[in-house]
Amino acid sequence: MVRRWRQRWHLRRLSGESGQAMVEAAIAVPVLLLLVFGVVAIGRITDAKVAVQAAAREASRTLAVAPSEERGTTDAMEAGHAAAVGYGLAEERLTIDVHANGFVRGGDASADVSYSLPLSDLPLLSFFEVEVSSSHTEQVELYRSREAVAR
Secondary structure, eight states: OHHHHHHHHHHHHHHTOTTHHHHHHHHHHHHHHHHHHHHHHHHHHHHHHHHHHHHHHHHHHHHHTOSSHHHHHHHHHHHHHHHHHHTTOOGGGEEEEEEOTTOOTTOEEEEEEEEEEEOTTSGGGTTOEEEEEEEEEEEOOTTOOHHHHHO
16 A cells, blocks of 8 residues: 555656646736726726716705805815715825806806825735716706896
8 A cells, every 4th residue: 555655746746737726826826816906996987977976966956056166165075075975985095176167057067076096005006096987967946036046
């Protein structure tokens, strides 16, 4: 029995396959890691896209229902920032532009939001920074009070 085991071990050594598993692992592990970190990055990009869309929607809606253009612009900026922070976005990487477009009844109030998403904490994707942006347009309320229109 011992003799058979020694013969098999000796034949296995002579066959030249002793490092095959190591070579296969060295090829497969980086590919699998890149795949895993890629899936994590796509999830983070999708999460940021949802947050940016929500911030744009909140900002444009706040501007559309505001009593005046000046107040609506400041309130829209605050609402957009609050929505983005609520979703966990960093304010220093966030840009919000609101456009009243004359602020007339039935006109358009729009917001453009962009966010620079760093992927520096992901090991194989640390050199990427993704720009996520969204815009949203709302119709200015047709039936705002006459007092708000006079301002």
